[in-house]
Amino acid sequence: MLPLFKKNENKLECLLCPHCCKLTKGATGICGVRRNRGENIELLTYGVLSGYSSDPVEKKPLYHFFPGYNVLSVGSYGCNMSCDFCQNFNISQKYSDHFIADTTPEKLTTAALSSKNNIGIAFTYNEPVIWFEFVRDVAILIKKAGLCTVMVSNGYINSDPLNEITGFTDAFNIDLKAFTDSFYRRLTGSGIGPVKDSLKQIARSGKHLEITTLIIPGQNDNEKEMALMSEWIEGELGPDVPLHLSRYYPMYKRDDPATNQETLSRLYDTALKNLNYVYTGNLKTETSQNTKCPECGTLVTIRTGYQTTLLNLNEEGKCSCCGNLIYSHFTISSTK
Numbered sequence: 001m002l003p004l005f006k007k008n009e010n011k012l013e014c015l016l017c018p019h020c021c022k023l024t025k026g027a028t029g030i031c032g033v034r035r036n037r038g039e040n041i042e043l044l045t046y047g048v049l050s051g052y053s054s055d056p057v058e059k060k061p062l063y064h065f066f067p068g069y070n071v072l073s074v075g076s077y078g079c080n081m082s083c084d085f086c087q088n089f090n091i092s093q094k095y096s097d098h099f100i101a102d103t104t105p106e107k108l109t110t111a112a113l114s115s116k117n118n119i120g121i122a123f124t125y126n127e128p129v130i131w132f133e134f135v136r137d138v139a140i141l142i143k144k145a146g147l148c149t150v151m152v153s154n155g156y157i158n159s160d161p162l163n164e165i166t167g168f169t170d171a172f173n174i175d176l177k178a179f180t181d182s183f184y185r186r187l188t189g190s191g192i193g194p195v196k197d198s199l200k201q202i203a204r205s206g207k208h209l210e211i212t213t214l215i216i217p218g219q220n221d222n223e224k225e226m227a228l229m230s231e232w233i234e235g236e237l238g239p240d241v242p243l244h245l246s247r248y249y250p251m252y253k254r255d256d257p258a259t260n261q262e263t264l265s266r267l268y269d270t271a272l273k274n275l276n277y278v279y280t281g282n283l284k285t286e287t288s289q290n291t292k293c294p295e296c297g298t299l300v301t302i303r304t305g306y307q308t309t310l311l312n313l314n315e316e317g318k319c320s321c322c323g324n325l326i327y328s329h330f331t332i333s334s335t336k
Contacts (some may be wrong), residue, residue, distance in 0.1 A: 018194040031130040049100040050091040051125040056306040075125025076165040082189035084253040092126040105138040139168040144159035155198035171208035179229040180219035206321035212244040230274035247282035293319040
């Protein structure tokens with residue numbers, strides 16, 4: 001089993017994420033859920049759920065992973081970033097008394113198997129990296145049951161734990177919150193380097209990858225930065241990695257006005273010069289949520305909210321007009 005801590009003089013050093021918190025006995029790491037018990041680091045939220053819901057897989061958002069299906073979504077508390085704009089701060093930035101305790105991997109596996117139109121389990125809502133032991137134990141059972149596992153993460157994790165995670169995870173949506181280290185340092189309490197390394201490692205693993213960027217006015221909304229980001233994604237990860245540009249709303253410690261639609265439209269157009277699949281989220285517009293074949297331009301998916309209509313696709317997820325592969329993870333029942 002992968003070691004998640006090591007002794008460092010009179011402290012225990014957590015090896016899970018790049019913070020590498022050095023904890024005295026009784027102390028808790030930056031994430032708020034990993035505590036030095038003296039001989040080991042204990043996960044305080046093992047079996048503790050803050051959220052539990054059957055969601056369309058598009059809500060993660062994953063647009064190219066079994067489109068039209070649902071995924072059982074679960075999450076807990078805590079995060080190893082401290083984003084002042086956190087859209088989920090009630091569960092990621094503080095520990096609540098409102099939770100579901102003593103949930104076992106067996107219970108979640110049974111629930112996933114009985115959930116309608118369900119492909120598996122998504123670890124989401126808060127940061128699943130810090131929930132490592134529970135995520136691993138659930139994923140092992142889920143995989144044995146023939147289902148899929150999804151992780152929605154900030155990507156701030158060390159290489160060795162991520163290597164183990166890619167062994168039991170089928171699909172990732174990683175937040176690439178901006179494309180400057182200064183943004184990460186100022187607004188998240190972390191750095192961009194490990195996130196970029198994680199993205200490259202996931203891409204090399206062959207697991208399904210999509211990326212989300214929350215666009216915040218005056219912080220990460222300029223076209224030059226988006227051009228650099230999309231060029232990097234194209235060069236390091238591949239032009240077929242979907243990029244989701246999500247509208248920011250005032251939340252937690254940040255009260256900037258919501259991102260306007262014109263800004264998202266400009267950034268969408270900028271990213272689309274380098275990437276085959278770019279989408280906008282948290283908007284009422286529908287056109288930038290649809291999927292067209294990048295080879296021939298045929299419309300293959302219409303999305304209205306979380307309602308997905310698939311068309312012009314064969315049973316292998318290829319464009320029926322030109323044969324270009326659109327969805328590597330797809331079954332013919334998706335079109336029903």
